[in-house]
Amino acid sequence: MGVRAGIVVCITSFLLGSLFTNWIADSLTLWKSPVTDEHLWTAATYYSILAKGPIEAWFFLAAIVATGGITILWSLRDLEASNVMFDGGSVFLFGTTVAMYLYSVLPSVFESFDSLPAHQLKDPFPRSLRGVTLELASNNLICSVALTGVLALQAGRSWAERSDNDDDEEFEEVETDGTRSRAKTPDPRTVTEKETERAKS
Known part of the structure; x- marks a missing residue:
């Protein structure tokens, strides 16, 4: 694996791990049945903590995402057949994840969960937040699947x-062996001419 592919894999794995931390909230709303008000309040509290987190953490995450995107595009510049297929798919999946977070996930987190009303876990959950909370869990799952696809494409x-490298090495070995065997096999015409000259002498 080259340096560029290694950078893409490391960054994608980091982002995937960051998404997995949302499992604390998403597992309660996406995989629990029935979804209770207590589950929704717990998930909403988690996203409220994210919304109030330090802005430096978001800048750091943005830098990581930008580095990953630039590295994939850089690999795509080679225009080799394997790069176009694998890196093209990686760009699509990576770009889909970034677009979903910029236009859906982050606006929902900052607009809907920046300030939650005072509540107890048993209190009725606001209907205005219910759909947003469930949608966040679905979007996080889609992004996780997309980033897993990036890892699969880079592995491919x-x-x-x-x-390809193994095939090239085998081809070079066959060419080398063929050259040696041809060098060891004497030309019949040369042998005949030498025997004729000896008979005349």
């Missing part, structure tokens, strides 16, 4: 490049 690219 690495395997394809390794197979």
